[in-house]
Amino acid sequence: MKVGFIGLGNLGRAIAGRLVEQGVHLVVWNRTIKKAEDFCRERGCELAGSPADLISRVDRVFVIVFDSSASEGVIFGKDGLIHGAEEGKAIIDLTTNHFAYAELAFKKLKEMGIHYLDAPVLGSVIPAMKGELTVVVGGEKETFEENKNLFGKFCSNIFYVGPAGMGAKVKLINNIVLGGIMDVLAEAIAIAEKAGIGKERMIEILDKGAGKSYILDVKKKKILEEDFDPHFSVDLIYKDLHYAQDLLKELGLFSFTTSAVKETYGLARKMGFGDLDFSAVYRLFKR
């Protein structure tokens, strides 16, 4: 099976690598072309000259880029996917998008006869490498069914959640929880240290008490070793919480938690931690 793949960031590269290991032949493009060249050389994939060139060679394309402005550029911009796509092709957008963008992209592409799935993923680099991501898919059910097997190559949980835009909404709500738990765990560990309790001991105790969670499991090593090499960056969680606030606005709701947590990551960015793993928020509380 031959599939297009755009976006070789931290998560994109892990998913692309997993697809290759599962026997999928990839045609690849990335904005910084050197990353795509290196990946193609190491993994034996085809390099495309542009998104338009890429989609002319395949029937379906995964897109996983930073945000909705990047997705818009790749799909609708100069040399974007629409300039090489014929009717019937499918764009599967794994980017965590703004819900309004996902709705609009679906509508505009449908008018051109191109299928669009709004399919953000839950989980990070390590689950991607093991094929254990969760995907929440919005779009036409038929397009979803046609691509379900492909999702199965890198996801162990696959949820169809309704029309385009719903994938993004579900994902953003999930990330209110993700950002909040990481924030409170980092803060608690730093408080413990100020109170004279070693972080190793506190993590051990939190793991048996109120802190026991998936996030503690996957991030405790990073905090213990203070190795904040990014899997999921501070910049990305900040972007997601910003989109989540727009969702709250659209729904006429409020969330003090979302605002406070978002501004904590905002402060982390201001302190120069934007491209570090989001667990680096610990450094704020440690100061």
Ligand SMILES: NC(=O)c1ccc[n+]([C@@H]2O[C@H](COP(=O)([O-])OP(=O)(O)OC[C@H]3O[C@@H](n4cnc5c(N)ncnc54)[C@H](OP(=O)(O)O)[C@@H]3O)[C@@H](O)[C@H]2O)c1
């Ligand atoms: N990392 C995770 O654990 C995780 C988990 C769940 C969901 N996500 C979501 O998955 C998406 C990708 O995450 P990631 O960790 O791979 O991000 P990342 O490491 O920050 O990489 C971003 C990717 O987007 C590309 N890009 C940025 N701006 C662009 C533009 N204007 N035009 C074209 N390409 C552009 C980058 O290209 P260059 O190489 O040229 O910079 C790079 O390939 C994000 O939406 C994120 O929220 C990530």
